[in-house]
Amino acid sequence: MKCHSAPVPVQDRGVALRRRGGRFSTCTTGVWRCFVLFGVVCRDAIGPVADCLESSGSVSRRATGCCGGRRDSYRAGAMRPRSQGARDAMLRLSVLWSMFGLSWLIAAAPVAAQExxxxxxxxxxxxxxxxxxxxSLSGTFEAEQMSEVILRPxxxxxxxxxxxxPQGAQVKQGDPILWFETEKIDDAITSAEFALxxxxxxxxxxExxxxxxxxxxxxxxxxxxRRKQAAEDDYAYFVEIGAKRSREAIENSLKASEYSLEYALEELNQLEQMYKEDDLTEETEEIILKRARRDAEQTEFFTEGARLRYERQIKEELPREEERQKDALERATIAYARAKETLPRSLEEKRIELxxxxxxxxxxxENFEQxxxxxxxxxxEAPADGIVYYGHCDRGSWPVSATIAKQLRTGGSVSANQVVMTIVTPGPAFVRVNIPEAQLRHVQPGATGVVVPxxxxxxxxxxxVKDVESxxxxxxxxxxxxxxxMDRGDVQLVPGMNCTVRITVVNKPDALTAPKTAVFTEELDDSQKYVYVAVEEGEPEKRSVAVGETSGEEVEILSGLEAGEKILLKKPE
Structure with a gap:
């Protein structure tokens, strides 16, 4: 499963160097041979040069022999050391030159290796x-049986x-697990009872x-x-009979007054004539005439009043009475119409109010009962046996556990219809995982693997894999x-703990694989893959291959290559 890069054998290096024109042998080896040859020449030349120097010393000594004395002896003795020193110097020079050539060869070796x-x-x-x-998928252990505690008032x-x-407490069904203050609701129940x-x-x-x-x-x-009918009857009677009778009564009253006046005047006239002819005393006459005259005056006054009343009644009172009768009829009619409308309505409203x-x-x-x-x-109380968790379970996790823990402190407030606790049956039953879409083809029901807590x-x-959402x-x-x-009793796993799920996609003991970098894709068809197969002679062979799954830096070769073949890790230049 790892990428292997085999070293190049020595014989292969020779082949490679010959293919490259033998640059190492013609350059590096040739220069080294030149240095060695130069050292040998220097070594062989040291003897003749020294002899030559010694001979020239002898001649010099003969030419200067006439000088004699210590000076000649000194020069003759000093020349021998000088020839020996030249020989040594030349020997050292040859050695140094050979060492310099060897150093250059050593320094040039990496360059040759790189070539x-x-x-x-x-x-x-x-x-x-x-x-x-x-x-590899991240998962969370989740219980199969969970009972949520929800306040549904x-x-x-x-x-x-x-x-x-507290969280993690082990409870039995029916055990008290949460207590709330009761003072306010007790007051509300008392008020509801009074309202009832x-x-x-x-x-x-x-009622x-x-x-x-x-x-x-x-x-x-x-x-x-009835009032309406009475008003109608009264008005009809007044129009048809009452007004006429009133007018006639007024006229008769006036006539009676006029008649009384006429009678009084006639009686006074008769008395006056009679008293002129009879023998009554003057005092009696005066009394009777005085009384008659007063009656006539009174009757005349009443007659004038009757005439005035007649005119008033004819011109004013009778028309007014007619208007009153008409108004009374209209009022009675309106009152009846209103009664017909409002009385049944008031009755219906009372029924609705009831x-x-x-x-x-x-x-x-109902409010009292609720x-x-x-x-x-x-x-x-606990709805089931189990372990107390705060909040609700969302696909194996407990997202609001910390928030609910704050709410469940003394004095905290909990909302209605909220999951405040969940009673979880001990022991996880399955693992909930999130499957990336790119891995969906590998993680299907029936696929096997391992869970690593x-x-x-x-x-x-x-x-x-039991189920995958569609x-x-x-x-x-x-x-x-x-x-x-779960076959290990010493491992304590509880719902909410995390794990890694490893689903096995491919597991072959003897698959042919290649580095991903050595498998190339056709530019015009990305579904076509190919490699370059190394051959002993000639250019590498481009060959199409069928690939399978990828693991790390390795890709499975399904067809196109045989065991033992070598492929290039890079495209040839």
Whole structure:
């Protein structure tokens, strides 16, 4: 599964160097031979040069022999050391020159090696080896059976925490796990009870009023109708008879007054004539005449009044009476019409009001009963046996656990219809994973693998993919359910713990693989793959291959190559 780069054999280096024109042998080796040859020449030339120097010393000594004495002896003795020193100097020069050539050869060796590497590109030998491809997914242990604790009150909304059992507590079904303050709801229940009693009294009063209206409305309608009919009769009588009779009565009254005046005047006239002819005393005559005259004056006054009343009644009172009769008729007609409309309506309104009171009483009764039921929620009991978790489980995780923990402190407030706790059956049942869309083809129901708990990295639990959602739960992510075998009692796993799920995609003991960098893609068809196969003579062979899965830097070769073949790790230049 690793990329292997084999060293180039010595014989292959020679082949490579010959292919490159023998630059190392013609350059490096040739120069080294020149240096060695020069050293040998210098060594062979040292003797003749020294002899020559010695001979020239002898001649010199003979030429200067006439000088004699110590000076000649000194020069003759000093020349021998000088020839020996020249021989030594030349020997040292040859050695130094040879060492310089050897140093240059050593320094040039890496350059030659680099030229050799450039000349022979790296290769990889195709050999059968184990090949395994796994898909690694992050997962969370989740319980199969969980019972949520949700506050579902009827009417109450204020839940102030008094105390709560801690997370991780082991509880039994029916055990108290959460307590709320009860003072406010008790006051509300008392008020609801008073409202219920008051509503009953109002309902009773409304029923009595409705019964009275139902009895009085028909009577009131009949009374209004009678008044209307009486007004119509009165007006008709006045128009047809009353006005005429009133006019005649006025006229007769006036005539009676006039007649009385006429009678009085006639009587006074007769008395005056009679008194002139009879023998009555003057005093008696005066009394009688005086009385008659006064009666005539009084009658005349009454007659004038009757005439004035006649004119007033004819011109004013009779027309006014007619208007009054007409107005009374109109008022009676309007009153009857109003009574016909309003009295039944008032009766219906009273009936509706009664129904409303009945409904209000029913609501009051329900509110009282609901408050009593909500009062029972002030002490929450465990719905099942298990472990207490705060909040709700969302695909194996507990996203609001910390928030709920703050709310469940003494004095904290919890909202209605909120999952405050979850009772979890001990022991995880399956693993919930998020499957990236790119790995969906590998993670299908039935695929096998292992589960590695984060808390126990050395534990391997056999696993199988049970279910995969057909639609994504978020952009590019699918939900998966992994079942596993729990056969180790010493490993304590609880829901909410994390793990890694490794799904085996390919597991072959003797697959042919190649480095990904050695497999190339056709530019015009990215589905076509090819490699360059190294050959002993000639250019590398371009060959098409079929590839399978990829693991790290290795890719499986399905066809196109045989074991033992060598491929180039880079494209040839």
């Amino acid at each position: 050799e590497d450039e000349a022979a590109p790296p290769t990889h030998t195709i050999e059968p080896e184990p090949f395994k491809v796994e898909v 009827e009417v109450w909304s204020s839940f102030v925490v008094e105390k709560a059992v 009693e008051l509503g009953a009294l109002n309902l009773q009063q409304a 009595l009023e409705l019964a009275g209206l139902e009895a009085s409305v028909p009577l009131d309608l009949k009374e209004a109708e 129904e409303k009171l009945r409904h209000a009483r029913q609501e009051a009764e 408050l009593q039921a909500d009062r029972e929620l002030m002490v929450v 984060t808390a126990f990295p050395d534990v391997r639990l056999p696993a199988v 639609i994504p739960i978020s952009d590019g992510t699918f939900d998966g359910r992994i079942e596993f075998e």
